[in-house]
Structure formats: structure tokens, C-alpha cells
Amino acid sequence: MVGSVDLEGTELSTVPSFWECREYQRTVRRVETSNKLCNELAQMIQERAEVERAYAANLKRWSSKWLSFLDSGLEYGSGASAWKGLCVEADAVSNAHKSVQTQLIDELLTGLKHWQKEHFHKTPLPPHALKEAKLFEQDFEQAQKPWAKRLRKVYNGKKEYHQACKMERSLQVQVQNAKNDPSGTPEQQDESNKLKKMQDKLKKAEKEVERTRSNYTNALNDLDAESPRYLEEMTKVFNRTQEFERERLTYFKCLFMNMQQALNVTLKVK
Template identity: 35%
Template structure:
């Protein structure tokens, strides 16, 4: 029989390494406790089925054995008919013993193991749940603090980057204003320099905090995996016990020599024998533990928003007040831009092309790239090449 394939979980699942996400592993303890209760209840139902079947076989045998005793049959034909009833009595006895084994013997064995394995801790549920939760929490606490510092440094860096961009825009506007006094221009330039210095300081702090987080990551991983490995060992023992319990139940149920029924129990036996502690643990690790992928913290550069108004459909004929450049001037893209409309130009940061039309009152220029691609683009996404 083909081995069942593992079904991948949602790719958007949250990583084990992120704060608090070890809880799925911690909760395996109470899930396993509930699984034991479900197994007992499940096979108690099956025990009732076996008992009812045994009673029905016995009732059927008694009824018809009495009837045929008064019928005019004799010899081998009578013995053959009577054999059906003796076989039914033997099957009735066998199914009664199966019912007793499933309801009492196996159920009591699982309940006893459950009581010994899942020890309670006053006010905290299971002792194992409490111990693993505290272990993960202690291992994760320093990491969480460092992540909070990193997030604060990142926010500060992005905020100063935005202030610097605003100062640069003000400086560019001031340089193009012939009516602005030299004193006012100097103040704007000083503010821009101050904003640049603040941004550099914030980035330096951001890099320093990130270096601290990155340097602590190996210790964090080691401490988390140490607790996780203890959890895996406890789960391995539970899987092993349940496997043995299933095999014991199977031995009670597998009673037939009929080929068609043999096939059913053979498949059941194969499924139970296919239980593998290592495969189950490996699956958990890859889907809920350290084997899960995560995006480790890294520098996230700030990208300015497009300073533009939403453009409607442009008329095919150019407005008379637009300034069209003959030959164009060369510009260089500061950031990536992907055109949202058919008449917009797309480019990558660092790409050079020609500006053939000056900026309009909505913040758009017209440009043409090598190869003939032509379109509009946000003016603050490029700079002139001197």
C-alpha cells in the first residue's frame, strides 16, 4: 500500500521561534491526555458492538436450533444444518471475550497509564504542561526584550529617514524659488543637514541593536531547542505507548481466516505497524517546532511614498502650457517604480533614462527609456544627472 503523503500546512503559519508560539508544543500534553480518553471511549463503543453481536448470534442459534429439532431431517443434512448453530455459539463466546477485553482489560490499562503519565499540579493543570511552558518562557524572555528594542530602533530609524526626505524635498523646493532669501535658504539647508545627522545616528543605533539580536540568536536557539527536545521525548513515549495499545487491541480483533476479512485486518495491521515515533516527531518539528522557517530580523530600508495625486485619463493631445524638452535631459532612478496605468513608466533603482517633459502640478514628469518605452513617472523618484 502506498505510504500516505504529508499534507503541507498553510505557508502563512507563524514560526515556532516567534514570541509565544511555543504554546502549540506545550498544548500537546493536554491533547495527548484527551486522546487517551477518546481511545478508551471509542473502544468501549466497539466493546458494546461486540457484546450485542455475541448476544444476537446466541439468540439466533437458540431460536433455530429449537425449530430444526422438530423438523424431519436426519443424517448428514441435519448435522450440516446443526453445525451452523454450534459455529454461531463458538463465535458468540469469542465475541463476548473480545467485548470484555476491549471494555475492561485494554480500557483499564490505558486509564492506568494515563493516570501515571499525566500528573496534576495544583492550580496549573498538568505538571508537564507547566514545566515546559516555564522552560520555554525563560528561554524566550531575553529574546523578546531584544526584539522589542530592535523594533523601537527600527521605528526610530524609519521616522528619521522620513524626516530627512521631507527636509531634502524642502531644500529642493527652496533652491528653485528665486524669491527666497539667502538667510531662509541657509536655515532650510541646516535643517536638512540636521535631519541627515539624526538619520545616521538612528541607523547606527538600529545596526547596533540588530547586531546584538543576531549575536544572541544562537544562544536563544540552543535554549529553546533544549526544552523542545524534552517535550519531544515525552511525546515519543506517548506515541510509543499508544502504538502498543493499538497493537494489543488489534490482536483481540483479528480473529478471522476468511480471505476478504483477512485483507481488512491486514490493512489495519499495516497501518498500525506503520506508526513511527521518529516520523511523527520529525513532522511536528518541521511544522510546529525548530524546523519551521522564519524571517530573521534584518535591516528594512525606508522607501518614500509616491508624492502624487491620483491621475485620471489623460487627453491624447498635450495641454498647451506643458513644457516639452527637445532631446530631453538624463535622469537616474532613486527607487524602484512599477507603473500602475498603461501610460506610466516602470523602472528599477539606478536605471537611467531621459526626461522629455517637465513636472506637472500633480508631481508627474514624462520620460523615455532606451528602446523607446515612454510614459509618466513620479518626479521625486529620480534625480538629474549632472
């Protein structure tokens, strides 16, 4: 179960997981990444549109140049017809690539920017964070807060318990050493008093071990009792982030298919 700990001192897991404190940040950052991916895809489409525009313009210039040359009359008959046919074909291909550029900009890029604007909203004040990411973060924090509070009690209880055990063991050694001291000097009475004091300290230390052990056990029980609610609430928020990301993936897949169709110039050459 989330937050379960070995009572006898095994360290809490240090492997980061979604369920640990604030590890939901990785899920929140996915929202920011999605927005960035929209920007990157928009740039990709813009650059491809520029490639199409430049190619269309170059073909148009090439066709115009060699059609003008044909007007010189140096070529004639069937040769002139074939020559002209190549130039006309290039002109048609140029128009097709120009159509691709127009579709990329007017339909796909415009549609992407509109979708991004509808799904991602930035806060008006610096650092202009995404409202969607901020909302998910707040909901995760709210769901995790009671559990995190109990987890801190577990950590503190564990620390106090181990410190108490360490003190108990130290006093046990001191008392045993004092008992084994074969002193027969006039100061033996003083040594006896010191031993009694150490034994009193040991008794207090033993009580402290029991007290801290009880607190530690109670903290663990409280954490285990809180875990079902914690799992349920965190899962609810996580599922919302999943749906948010799933919507982006679905839109991107559709956009990729439309882009693939737009780039098929064979459907546009007339």
C-alpha cells in the first residue's frame, strides 16, 4: 500500500513514483509539453509551406524562362510541342505545390493555432503559466495534502524512534560496563551512585523507546488508513490529465492524416 513502511528501520523507498510527494509534477509538465508540441508542429507546417512556396516559385520561373526561349523560334514542329509540353507540365506542378502551400497555411496551420488557443490558456501575469497546468497542479496538491501530512509524521516518528533506540543501546552498554568494573577503591560508593543514575536513565530511555515506537506505529496506521482515499482522489485527477492528453493525441493524428493528404500533389496536378 502507498506509504507502508517496515517498522524495524527499512528506509522508505527513494525511487521516484507518481504516488510520492510532488512527483505528480511530471504529469503536470506533460500539459506544458503538449502546448510546446503545438508550437513545434506549427513551425514544422510553416517551414514545409515555405518549402512548397519556394519550389512552386522556382518551377514557375523555370517554366516562364523556357517558354520565353521557345518564342525565339529556334525550335519548331514536334520538338517545339514537346518543349512546350514540359514547360506547361512544370507550370501545372507549380500550381499544385502552390495549392499545397495554401492548404497548409489556410487550413492546417490556422486550424492548429485555433485548437491550441481553445485548449491552452496562459495566466495574464508573469511568468504566464498555463492555466490548465496550474489547475491540475492545484488539484493534485489538494488530493495529496492530507496524505503528505501523515507521511511527514511517519518520517518524524521513524526518526524519533531510531534516535530513542540508539540512546537505549548506548546506555545499555554503559550500564553493563559499569557493572563489570571490579573497582574496590574508596570511591566505590560514588561509582555505585553513578551506576544507579545510569540505570535510571536507561529506564527512561526504555520508556522513550516504547513511546516513540507507539507514535511511529500510530503514524503508519494513520497513513495506511488515508491511502485508499489518497489513491482514489489522485487517480481522479490523473484520469483528467490522461483525457486532456488523449484529446491532443487524437487531434494530432487527425492533423497528420490531413497533412499527408495535403502533400499528395498527384491529386492536385491538372
